[in-house]
Amino acid sequence: MPFKRYVEIGRVALVNYGKEYGRLVVIVDVIDQNRALVDAPDMIRGQINFKRLSLTDIKIDIPRVPKKKTLIEAMETADVKNKWEKSSWGRKLIVQKRRAALNDFDRYKVMVAKIKRGRAIREKLAKLKRENPA
Amino acid sequence: MAPSKPRSKSRNPLLIPGIGKFSRSKMYHKRGIWAIKAKHGGTFPRHDPKPAAPEPASKKPPKFYPADDVKTPVPNRRKPKPAKLRASITPGTVLILLAGRFMGKRVVFLKQLPSGLLLITGPFTVNGVPLRRVNQAYVIATSTKVDISGVNVDKFDDKYFAKDKKKAYKKSESSFFETEKQEKKLPQQKKDDQKAVDTPLIKAIEAVEYLRGYLGTKFTLRSGTKPHELQF
Numbered sequence: 001m002p003f004k005r006y007v008e009i010g011r012v013a014l015v016n017y018g019k020e021y022g023r024l025v026v027i028v029d030v031i032d033q034n035r036a037l038v039d040a041p042d043m044i045r046g047q048i049n050f051k052r053l054s055l056t057d058i059k060i061d062i063p064r065v066p067k068k069k070t071l072i073e074a075m076e077t078a079d080v081k082n083k084w085e086k087s088s089w090g091r092k093l094i095v096q097k098r099r100a101a102l103n104d105f106d107r108y109k110v111m112v113a114k115i116k117r118g119r120a121i122r123e124k125l126a127k128l129k130r131e132n133p134a
Numbered sequence: 135m136a137p138s139k140p141r142s143k144s145r146n147p148l149l150i151p152g153i154g155k156f157s158r159s160k161m162y163h164k165r166g167i168w169a170i171k172a173k174h175g176g177t178f179p180r181h182d183p184k185p186a187a188p189e190p191a192s193k194k195p196p197k198f199y200p201a202d203d204v205k206t207p208v209p210n211r212r213k214p215k216p217a218k219l220r221a222s223i224t225p226g227t228v229l230i231l232l233a234g235r236f237m238g239k240r241v242v243f244l245k246q247l248p249s250g251l252l253l254i255t256g257p258f259t260v261n262g263v264p265l266r267r268v269n270q271a272y273v274i275a276t277s278t279k280v281d282i283s284g285v286n287v288d289k290f291d292d293k294y295f296a297k298d299k300k301k302a303y304k305k306s307e308s309s310f311f312e313t314e315k316q317e318k319k320l321p322q323q324k325k326d327d328q329k330a331v332d333t334p335l336i337k338a339i340e341a342v343e344y345l346r347g348y349l350g351t352k353f354t355l356r357s358g359t360k361p362h363e364l365q366f
Binding site (some may be wrong): 100101102103104105108109112 | 228230238240276277278344345347351353363364365366
C-alpha cells in the first residue's frame with residue numbers, strides 16, 4: 001500500500017496541534033527534514049513541524065513561496081474551501097464544531113428530535129414486519 | 135453669622151502626607167482668625183458651654199470591682215453587601231439547580247433578593263418548583279432567557295420566606311407523649327402569589343417552541359458528556 005498524500009509545495013494540510021489548531025494551511029516550502037513553511041490567507045506565513053500537520057487530499061498549483069495575493073488566487077481557482085467542506089473529513093469537523101457549540105436548550109431539542117426519529121423508524125419497521133411475515 | 139458650608143478644599147496643600155506647605159502661624163493668618171478676632175473685639179467668638187447634666191445625687195460606690203481589666207470589644211460596624219450577581223444571570227434566565235430538593239431542575243430566575251439569594255420559580259405547574267430562594271453558588275446559568283416583562287415581583291423579599299416561629303408549649307407530661315401533629319397547610323395567600331407570578335410567565339414560555347418541555351425536563355449527565363466542555 002503506497003503513500004497517496006505527499007508533502008509537496010501546494011499540499012493543503014490541517015494543523016492538529018498548537019496555537020493554530022484546526023486551521024487549514026498550504027505548504028509553500030520545505031525547510032528541512034522536519035519543518036515546512038506554511039501559509040494561509042488569514043495567517044502570517046511561518047514554519048511548522050510536520051508532526052503538527054495532517055495532510056489532506058487537496059493540492060493546489062503554486063510556485064515556491066508565492067506572494068499572498070498569488071496564494072489566495074490559486075486557492076480560489078482550486079476551490080479549496082468548497083472541496084474541503086464537501087469532503088467527508090471536512091463535514092465531520094463541521095459537525096463536531098456545531099455539536100460543541102450547542103446550548104443546553106439546543107441539546108434538549110436534539111434529544112427530542114432523536115427520540116421522534118427513532119420512534120418513526122421503529123413504527124415503520126414494525127409495520128413492515130407485520131405486512132411481510134418472513 | 136449664618137452657618138456656612140465647610141470648605142471642600144484645605145487651604146494648606148500637602149507636600150507629603152503629614153506635612154503641609156504652610157506653618158501654624160502662616161495658617162493662622164490665612165484662615166483670617168486675626169480678622170474674626172478684630173471683628174469681635176479681641177476674642178474669638180465662643181458658644182456658652184452647654185449646661186452639664188446634673189450628677190445623680192448620692193452615687194453609691196460599686197459593690198464589685200473586677201480583679202482583671204476586661205477589654206471592651208470594638209463595636210462591629212460591618213454591613214454585609216448582597217453577593218455580587220454573576221453577569222450571566224439576568225432576570226428571565228433559565229437556571230439549572232445543582233443541589234437541594236430540586237436538584238437537576240431547570241427553573242426561571244426572577245430577581246436577586248436583598249440577602250443575595252436568587253428568587254426563582256419553576257413555574258410550579260411546569261416542573262413543581264414553587265417560588266423559592268436559591269443560592270447563586272448552587273446554580274448553573276444557561277444562556278436561554280424567558281421573557282419576564284409581564285411578571286411583577288416587587289412584593290417578594292426575604293421576610294416573605296421567613297419561617298413561622300414555633301409556639302413554645304409548656305412541657306407537661308401529657309403533651310410530651312402526645313406529639314402534637316401540627317398540620318402544615320400552605321396559606322392561600324402563597325398559592326395566589328404563585329399563580330400571579332406563574333400565569334404571565336407560562337404565557338411567555340408557551341410562545342417559544344419546546345421551552346415548556348425543556349423546563350419540565352431535568353438536567354442529566356450521560357456517559358461521555360464532559361461538563362467542562364459543555365456550553366450552557
